[in-house]
Amino acid sequence: MSSPELTTTEGRAGDGRLAEALRKVASSMVAILTTLFGLLLLTFIIGRMIPADPVISILGDNFDQAAYDRVYRELGLDRPVPEQFLTYVQNILHLDFGQSNVTRNPVAADLARVFPATLELAVLAIFIGTLLGVPLGIASAVRRGTWVDHLGRVVGLLGYSTPIFWLGTMVILIFYARLGWIPGGGRIDLYNDGLVEGPTGMLILDALMAREWEVLRSALHHIAAPALLLGYAAMAYLSRMSRSFMLEQLNQEYILTARAKGLGQRPIVWKHAFRNIRVQLLTVVTLAFCGLLDGAVLIETVFGWPGLGQYLTAALFYADMNAVLGSVLLIGLISILINLLTDVVYRFVDPRTR
Amino acid sequence: MDRRQFLGGVALGAFAAAMPGSAALAATPQDQLVIAVNMGSMRGLDPHEANQIESAEILANLYDRLVYFEPDALDAPKPQLAESWTVSEDGRTFTFTIREGVTFHSGNPLTAEDAAWSLARLVKLGLAPAIDLRQWGYEESNVETLIRATDERTLVLETPEAWSPGLILASLASSACSIVDRAFLADKEQNGDLGRAHLQAADAGSGPFSLRTWRANDVMMADAYADYWNGAPAMRRVIMRHMPESSVQRLQLETGDLDVATRLSSTDLDVFEKAGTIDIQKVQGFGFYYVALNQKDEILSSPQVREAFRYLIDYDGLASTVMRYYGIKSQTVIPNGLPGFLDEMPYSLDIEKAKALLAEAGYPDGFSKTLYIGPGTPYFEFAQSLQANAARAGIKLDLQMGDYLSRFRERKFDIFMGRSGERLPDPHSILQSYATNADNSDDAPLSGLMAWRSAWDVPRELQDLVMAGARETDPSRRAEIYTKVNALYLEASPALITSFERFDVKAVSKRVSGYVGHPTWLTRWDGVAKS
Numbered sequence: 001m002s003s004p005e006l007t008t009t010e011g012r013a014g015d016g017r018l019a020e021a022l023r024k025v026a027s028s029m030v031a032i033l034t035t036l037f038g039l040l041l042l043t044f045i046i047g048r049m050i051p052a053d054p055v056i057s058i059l060g061d062n063f064d065q066a067a068y069d070r071v072y073r074e075l076g077l078d079r080p081v082p083e084q085f086l087t088y089v090q091n092i093l094h095l096d097f098g099q100s101n102v103t104r105n106p107v108a109a110d111l112a113r114v115f116p117a118t119l120e121l122a123v124l125a126i127f128i129g130t131l132l133g134v135p136l137g138i139a140s141a142v143r144r145g146t147w148v149d150h151l152g153r154v155v156g157l158l159g160y161s162t163p164i165f166w167l168g169t170m171v172i173l174i175f176y177a178r179l180g181w182i183p184g185g186g187r188i189d190l191y192n193d194g195l196v197e198g199p200t201g202m203l204i205l206d207a208l209m210a211r212e213w214e215v216l217r218s219a220l221h222h223i224a225a226p227a228l229l230l231g232y233a234a235m236a237y238l239s240r241m242s243r244s245f246m247l248e249q250l251n252q253e254y255i256l257t258a259r260a261k262g263l264g265q266r267p268i269v270w271k272h273a274f275r276n277i278r279v280q281l282l283t284v285v286t287l288a289f290c291g292l293l294d295g296a297v298l299i300e301t302v303f304g305w306p307g308l309g310q311y312l313t314a315a316l317f318y319a320d321m322n323a324v325l326g327s328v329l330l331i332g333l334i335s336i337l338i339n340l341l342t343d344v345v346y347r348f349v350d351p352r353t354r
Numbered sequence: 355m356d357r358r359q360f361l362g363g364v365a366l367g368a369f370a371a372a373m374p375g376s377a378a379l380a381a382t383p384q385d386q387l388v389i390a391v392n393m394g395s396m397r398g399l400d401p402h403e404a405n406q407i408e409s410a411e412i413l414a415n416l417y418d419r420l421v422y423f424e425p426d427a428l429d430a431p432k433p434q435l436a437e438s439w440t441v442s443e444d445g446r447t448f449t450f451t452i453r454e455g456v457t458f459h460s461g462n463p464l465t466a467e468d469a470a471w472s473l474a475r476l477v478k479l480g481l482a483p484a485i486d487l488r489q490w491g492y493e494e495s496n497v498e499t500l501i502r503a504t505d506e507r508t509l510v511l512e513t514p515e516a517w518s519p520g521l522i523l524a525s526l527a528s529s530a531c532s533i534v535d536r537a538f539l540a541d542k543e544q545n546g547d548l549g550r551a552h553l554q555a556a557d558a559g560s561g562p563f564s565l566r567t568w569r570a571n572d573v574m575m576a577d578a579y580a581d582y583w584n585g586a587p588a589m590r591r592v593i594m595r596h597m598p599e600s601s602v603q604r605l606q607l608e609t610g611d612l613d614v615a616t617r618l619s620s621t622d623l624d625v626f627e628k629a630g631t632i633d634i635q636k637v638q639g640f641g642f643y644y645v646a647l648n649q650k651d652e653i654l655s656s657p658q659v660r661e662a663f664r665y666l667i668d669y670d671g672l673a674s675t676v677m678r679y680y681g682i683k684s685q686t687v688i689p690n691g692l693p694g695f696l697d698e699m700p701y702s703l704d705i706e707k708a709k710a711l712l713a714e715a716g717y718p719d720g721f722s723k724t725l726y727i728g729p730g731t732p733y734f735e736f737a738q739s740l741q742a743n744a745a746r747a748g749i750k751l752d753l754q755m756g757d758y759l760s761r762f763r764e765r766k767f768d769i770f771m772g773r774s775g776e777r778l779p780d781p782h783s784i785l786q787s788y789a790t791n792a793d794n795s796d797d798a799p800l801s802g803l804m805a806w807r808s809a810w811d812v813p814r815e816l817q818d819l820v821m822a823g824a825r826e827t828d829p830s831r832r833a834e835i836y837t838k839v840n841a842l843y844l845e846a847s848p849a850l851i852t853s854f855e856r857f858d859v860k861a862v863s864k865r866v867s868g869y870v871g872h873p874t875w876l877t878r879w880d881g882v883a884k885s
Contacts, residue, residue, distance in 0.1 A: 063481075
């Protein structure tokens with residue numbers, strides 16, 4: 001007789017969990033939308049306050065008053081600012097991000113072109129940075145004070161303190177101009193340009209899918225230097241962080257206990273200490289990745305990489321507000337998504353958050 | 355081999371394949387021309403909308419115009435799409451005979467109807483380049499009756515008022531008057547935009563090159579048009595790449611990945627000029643580096659103060675340093691090579707003279723003003739030099755660097771330093787802006803004129819002479835008028851002080867021949883060859 005009761009209790013508990021989950025989803029949706037709206041409002045206000053005149057940026061060197069007035073009206077600048085903002089938000093809700101004054105394309109089409117270029121670079125860089133940086137940091141911590149540690153710290157310090165545009169320029173000077181090992185910039189040889197288009201916009205993936213090996217070779221050849229440089233910068237950061245996380249753990253009493261129990265170095269480091277720094281590591285890797293998405297502008301400029309950083313910089317420089325707002329919105333959205341994803345991963349690696 | 359070894363091997367293999375051996379040092383192919391520009395200021399490829407120097411070069415090659423100028427003969431328009439023309443006695447009716455057998459890149463034949471429709475389109479869109487026709491009195495309401503095709507090969511163009519025929523022909527040679535494919539654009543029209551949205555990233559021309567790829571702030575590729583009326587060009591493809599960094603352009607030019615660099619810094623140009631490995635072209639730019647003094651300001655409107663500023667510019671010092679690749683000394687208002695040019699330089703740096711003039715004006719102890727300048731070289735170095743000299747004469751100048759053109763346009767400045775440039779190779783295009791101001795009130799719709807922006811009430815005599823020059827049909831009398839205008843401008847203590855005539859520098863690989871920078875920005879690629 002007790003079994004139906006049990007089922008009911010379980011059912012109730014299940015309903016409760018579902019409701020709880022729904023409530024969580026709803027509250028995070030509200031948080032996301034509020035954040036995005038705030039971001040838009042702030043960017044819009046800043047855009048109106050900077051002294052640059054978008055009309056002049058469109059018209060060029062010389063023009064008469066009639067042409068000025070025409071473009072002023074076309075941009076909707078003759079209407080009150082709150083109305084302009086409302087119209088913009090309305091259009092966003094219809095997934096219309098407006099037209100870029102610089103490229104004259106719909107901003108959505110521009111972002112679909114430039115974002116994959118940056119994403120490709122950032123993903124490769126974070127892979128390189130994590131795969132090299134974390135083991136290096138851990139090795140430095142474990143062999144603290146030995147040559148491994150010193151080497152790791154010097155490598156990290158160099159990457160951390162050298163301006164990346166300077167490193168980029170040096171790499172171009174040595175490996176492009178002197179040795180001729182790398183191409184001088186861009187995503188692909190001009191002769192292979194346009195052979196592969198879509199579906200992801202990430203050339204390496206697209207070339208793999210289309211089995212265009214020459215395009216793949218050219219794309220890898222072009223991405224190698226910027227990705228290694230960005231990867232190096234990420235590595236420097238991640239190795240420093242993992243070194244200090246690891247050192248903190250290795251000084252804990254439970255490690256001493258493990259050692260006292262006669263456990264070997266390997267299981268102490270990987271089974272005990274590493275498990276405990278995974279959450280922190282995940283946080284810094286996420287931060288580094290978000291930084292790469294919007295902060296690769298210097299490397300993009302040096303290597304002529306037509307990515308989001310360059311796009312946003314040009315938009316800011318030429319008072320191209322639609323492009324600025326669209327880019328900021330995209331970066332905001334991606335950051336939020338990555339953070340959400342990280343939260344989900346936390347639940348797997350850290351039982352306390354379940 | 356275990357899984358780890360395998361993955362490691364694959365990764366190593368991929369990088370090995372991607373790295374050396376794949377020869378990045380190869381020079382550009384024999385039949386392709388690679389040009390580096392800063393595409394940042396480009397705004398789409400509609401010839402009736404674009405108004406930037408970089409866009410003009412592309413449009414010059416995607417489109418043809420009725421007439422053109424050789425870069426070294428700006429006084430003699432030559433036939434392009436019009437194989438010949440006549441001008442009526444009163445100078446107001448032009449009859450053009452359109453070349454036979456010309457086709458657009460679409461395959462459509464090019465007729466007089468296309469020409470008439472294109473010029474009307476320019477006027478109707480009414481964007482920045484429309485001034486090239488609108489300033490002669492063409493408007494939406496009259497353009498279709500005044501510019502018309504009488505048959506397939508005859509285009510009749512009447513001017514609303516009498517103007518010098520040379521001015522009209524110069525206008526027709528500008529990139530603004532490019533002839534577009536009417537039938538092709540008819541299919542592309544959206545909401546009555548005359549195909550404007552489509553033409554932002556497409557081509558509807560008949561020029562020697564047709565557009566293949568256009569990605570703003572990235573790359574432009576154009577292919578030779580095999581059926582071009584004047585024969586297919588030698589270059590199979592021309593590629594323009596976005597390279598804002600001077601150092602990157604320099605390295606690529608050195609390694610041979612680039613044939614033409616357009617935005618090199620003085621330092622980089624200096625290296626090339628000394629080494630003699632690259633041809634440096636200084637292309638005349640029909641404009642001046644100017645210092646504008648706001649005449650709404652009580653102090654700056656004093657003629658002695660205006661005159662004093664002309665003694666505070668270190669013409670010689672700047673000419674041998676920062677301005678070496680940007681301009682050539684000039685204190686008048688008509689560039690070398692145009693009618694009315696005067697080779698007179700009465701001013702030089704003279705602090706004592708400036709001090710005396712300031713004392714005479716009632717400011718023996720000087721004053722403080724803000725000097726607004728555009729970003730970067732050479733404005734910054736120029737302004738710093740001016741600031742130092744002004745300080746020696748007692749004037750304290752506060753430097754503000756940034757995008758201040760809108761302040762200048764709205765007359766909200768003390769002193770503004772900038773650079774002008776014109777599309778028409780005629781003194782009038784410059785004089786109109788520097789030396790006419792029909793209505794000096796704040797709400798006059800004349801913000802296109804630099805004299806109005808400076809609130810300079812230009813002497814009546816000077817303004818009348820400028821307009822007389824524009825209407826004069828006899829070339830020698832016109833030259834006389836302009837010589838007089840130039841002399842008067844020099845004497846008038848103008849609010850717009852010219853110091854250097856503008857140059858735009860191109861660095862061209864020695865492998866390239868026939869790439870000749872055009873003063874009105876219409877550099878053509880069809881005469882280019884490579885060895």
